[in-house]
Amino acid sequence: MGDSRLIQGRYRLLDLIGRGGMGEVWRARDESLGRRITVKCLKPLGPQRDNAFTGVLRERFRREARVAAALQHRGVTVVHDFGEHEGVLYLVMELLEGRNLSQLLEDNKQHPLPVDDIVEIAAQVSDALAYTHEQGIVHRDLKPANIVRLVDGTVKICDFGIARLGHDIGFTSRLTSTGIAMGTPHYMSPEQISGDAVDQRSDLYSFGCVLYEIATGAPPFDLEDAWAVLVGHRDTEPEPPSTHRAGLPRYLEGIVLDLLAKEPSGRPADARELNRRIGAGRAGRAVAGDAGGHADGGPPPTASRPEQPPSREPRLPSWTRSMTTGHKANAAARQMAPPDPAMGLTGEWIAREGPREDLSTGLGGRGSIPSPEHLARLTGRHHAGLSLGRLGRWEEAGEVHRAVAAEREHLLGPDHPDTLASHGEVALSLSRTGRSADALRAYTQVAEGRERVLGSDHPDTLAARHETAYVLGRLGRHFEAHQVYASVLAARVRTIGPDHPDTLRCRHNLAYNLSRIGRLEDSYRMARDVAGARARILGATHPDTLVTRYEVGYALGRLGRWTEALQTYREVARARAHALGSDHPDTLAARYEAGLSLGRLGRSAEALKLYRDLIDDRTRVDGPTGPETLRARHGLGVNLGRLGRWEEALAEARDVHAIRERTLGRDHPDTLVSRREIAVGLGWLGRWADALTAYREVAGARERVLGPGHPDTLASRGDEAHCLEQLGRVTEAGELYRQVAAVRQQRPRNGY
Template sequence: MAETRLIQGRYQLLDRIGRGGMGEVWRARDESLGRQVAVKCLKPLGPRHENSYLRVLRERFRREARVAASLQHRGVTVVHDFGEHEGVLFLVMELLDGRNLSQLLEDNKQHPLPVPEVAEIADQVGAALAYTHRQGIVHRDLKPANIMRLNDGTVKICDFGIARLGHDIGFTARLTGGGVAMGTPHYMSPEQIAAGSVDHRSDLYSLGCVLYEMATGVPPFDMDDAWSVLVGHRDTAPRPPSELRPELSSPLERVILDLLAKNPDDRPEDAAELVRRVAEARRAEAVLPQVPQPPVRAAEPRLPAWAREMTTGSKAVGTEPPAPVPPDPAAALTGSWTAGTHRPARGGGGTERPPPPATLLTDLTLRQDQALRLCGEGRWSEAGELQRSALAERQRLLGADHPDTLAARHDLAATLGRLGHFDEALREYARTTDGRSRTLGPDHPDTLAARQESAHVLGRLGRHFEAREVYAAVLAARERTQGPDHPATLRCGHNLAFSLGRLGRLEDSYRMALEIAAARCRVLGADHPDTLVTRCEVAHVLALLERRRDALRIYREVAAARSRVLGADHPDTLAARYEAGICLGRLGRAAEALDIFRTLVEDRSRLLGPAHPDTLRARHAVGVNLGRLHRWEEALTEARDVFAIRARVLGADHPETLVSRREVAVGLGWLGRWPDALAVYRDVAQARQRVLGADHPDALASRNDEAHCLEQLGRSAEAVELYRQVAALRHSRITARERSV
């Protein structure tokens, strides 16, 4: 971003003072108030990223802004303003004059801070956390780089960028994708590492790690790789800091060690109790004068053999951001994977698998990153090949049930699903589920995630009854282990409502979708994208129940909310407008529907191109509503144009191409050209039988169209025979479905 950049005609960017995963921080001048401020900008992203990915990043940034702007405490960075300028989201904060704790340690050549300063930091940060926790906000990424000590001695917590509202547990974790725990390895709580339930006591553990480092010069688990650090947090008691810093007072040491308790119940109850205990420790005995000494490094705890040579991260120190490191897969570190030795390979006779070379693991991680980039660019086939080879190598090096192997298998399954290879995707999800059930347990969130994805694939295969069974089982497990209002539970409930609708259980689907929409509104907010998705499902089922006026009202409300939150040109906003147009057409308000669809054609042509499937859907709807207005010559021309483009772009036998082909026949019939219409209807029926099967509902509908056309031509005997064949096929299909149920 250029140094002369002016944001919203008010904030003049002067120089960059920081950079992180979410964006950059600039020193800027507020031209309106004549003061200097800090402006955090979300990194501009290229067009290669999918809209859903961009939406997630923007929603996460907006959440940061809303949360941070609500905080008013001397120990928390003040947020003045936030907004969006030319596609770049920004947050305006007070400009702090001081150094963060990482910089203080570096300035001190990694020697510990004076003990009185450690106690003062504990007191001020504890008071700030007591305030934020009362607001229901958990920071989740407390570390030295996020704590500033100003030149006047004030200590402030910065960057609530991954803060989580206490009543909204799960939202931010979902935004990270893939179930990967957020946070910095040297300061993560055991419950974060295990991807478990996280509350305010996780911040207390992270503060304990910070205070330990300030008091000794090193974090409590100071190994060279992230895996070893994470295993230490989970299974190893920290070395008492007084062994590294003899002059540390016993009461203050007790406070630090209690903060580092593995079980959240064994830590101080809340930050207010921490502040009280720090005050007692400061009163209990005079703190001895600090004599700077080189820190003594803690002995490395006993770790699994497979973890000792893995290198993926470093602690947060220094003024410049650390070099990029591969994504940390630590969220899967649970259960037997933190035992004393690495599991043997299958068929290995129970012998310990030698630790894989770090260079091979690094190469695998880089290949996995490359595959993710290919996915982001829509190059799914190339990504799948890369993921398949990386999976085979991980299985050879680490074993079939290693968390990394299972995560790679999960990613491959997702890619196969995007490619439409649903049978293969289902097999890979089943293998992932089996492996995670053995190593993590059947109710672990990662295991449930794989089961839930398998249900989605079953639905794509048309196996809706099986999908419903899986969704129902996963929902029961999530309610039992994560609670009924956890976002993952609500997501599963949404999927179950969808599945019920596809099974024709419309009343059940409606009731469940309505319940999930209300819960998501309560937990996530009325305008949250997930809430709006479920409201769309409510509207969809209402339309199927012939309650189209109610459906229209909801679609319009969703379109307005999405326009407000995501923007008028966002694909989800346009999709809600499209559904509103469908409702209008079916309510007999074809002129209003025609106006909506023509505007949609213009917007989608501008944003996506004239031959994009979504643009063509809007053009098809234009033709349909021209027909409803009895403008059949125009409708026939539109149908033929859309059919020709779809045949070229999607293929002659694609379902949407055949829908347009049928619309041509409808227009010909209304214009009295029944022989031409019959030829087209027969082409469509034959194609659908060939592609979908003779008893598929769409194929049967086409045979009915053909019979109706024969009647119009006075060929009643042929029409009756065709109706009879259709009735027999439909009866056979219904009987077969009832037997399967």
């Protein structure tokens, strides 16, 4: 927001309250009125071309902000003002002095809140929802963090329209997208999860999840796996709250279970009815529709509810069943209610001139005006693809996004932002499934399209170019990756500043890439500077800070500064254990690198102990054949060899190799590393003829997979030549050494 920290000469930013995917929240002062306020500064649009699309974005922001500002109720956060300052859109709101419900649960050590507090919160929130729903406004992201109890006992709902603003103005990333991706799935209604149109009853379901959590200490489907949570919301009846907390008033349990009905028609008709039921329950009388409000202690509230057996395996909503083939959706797609006008931008894109569509079908050729219903279906399918990706189901996600991209391109044109967003997700799925060359082509297409539509410095354009550089690195084209990273970094420093999280992410990746092109000192200095900046801005134990400190350790190791590398990895491992848990994959990865450093320092006895403990932990977490378990076993074998225990080292290498060959394949890089370790052990045991066979197998496989000029292939040919020397075949060894030297001289021209 500039060095003055003053917006429009009026709003003085004082301290940063929080930062997220959409921007920053500041405690501030209104200099004109002398009152304390909150200012939400949304992520900057950045310089971009003057086109209709930019106008739509700003108009959508103004419309949503006006809607939020028009809400006048004691239970809704007041929006005082909104505007744009130096390319940053901002909202000015009242400053709330209190704790949100998530914080109240944390303060209570995750124990449920007192019943009187729960009922009071329910009454106030239902009254506020009744008011907002009567204004035609649906929140869509109701959760404990968005409900605040002030110090005087007033309860307020926050962020009406804010989540949708993030989507409409293009602030979302894969970590903060709307729909399925928005926040946690623990409070999402079944219709939201399925991508259906939502109304006020979706908010009632989300509020039922909130009440369930503050009444029991956990949400209704408290599962670690996101997919299991989604399936629970969609297919499984929740356990009555009384199974977790005895003594809850029966009327309250009945209300919560009715709010959690799978079908919207099974929930209270509206928030006003909900409020009446809460009031009647407090007064000890029953009202129509209150299954659990009998003052005489009648049957449990679940007695009249038909039981549905839980699904045995997760399944997608019905509308996704035809989406995994990559073909366009059938024209006979089911009808939906008209979408909310704030759902997305697709309905306001100006299509090219061309044949008009038959609006009764919602389908037409390129250049036609697609119906809102059809666009809403595509948006729902796009969100389903995002959900699959977050669950690691990248093949299925790619098929969904490919189908949506084809339809959007047909209906909206290749350069429409929604079309490009779908192509971007296709590229991500290709990258995640190892198809880096295909991902590079897709990201290049997206970057070029966004540059034409949005401009070269737009955040979305830069994000696509950043991904292009990442994929270039995955392909071993590090010099090209360096050029792209450097260009993106310069643009981000220019447009959003050197300390913006996106800028620091780019600098982190550039530091990593510098080490791959041999600029080790530059890599170390940049990683060290990024770690310092992230510690200053995010905190010393923030995961992003620790990721960069991990990279500092790697750079130190490449420089041979193993004592410093060991210290760095140990500090990162301790911080991750505290912040993420001792069994978190990132914690275990830092411990592995600490063991590698010990070995490099000649402290192999200590490394052995570390690796044995790590193998036990990895086996418990990942299983005995997990890739990281086998990596730890490989480290154990290497250090057995360093201690001269070559028979044990060879046995370990053979065992790991056999598992890797079976689970990963004969020519997988990890399998080849183990086969080389077998050759090393054979050589140290004096079995050079057997070692030569193993070295040649490794060299041949690497040449097939990586090419004759790849550094790993050349290293294997060098191993082969050394083995020939040991066998007295000096002439053959010399010829092979000369061939390797000749190829290495050509390496820069080959791009390695």
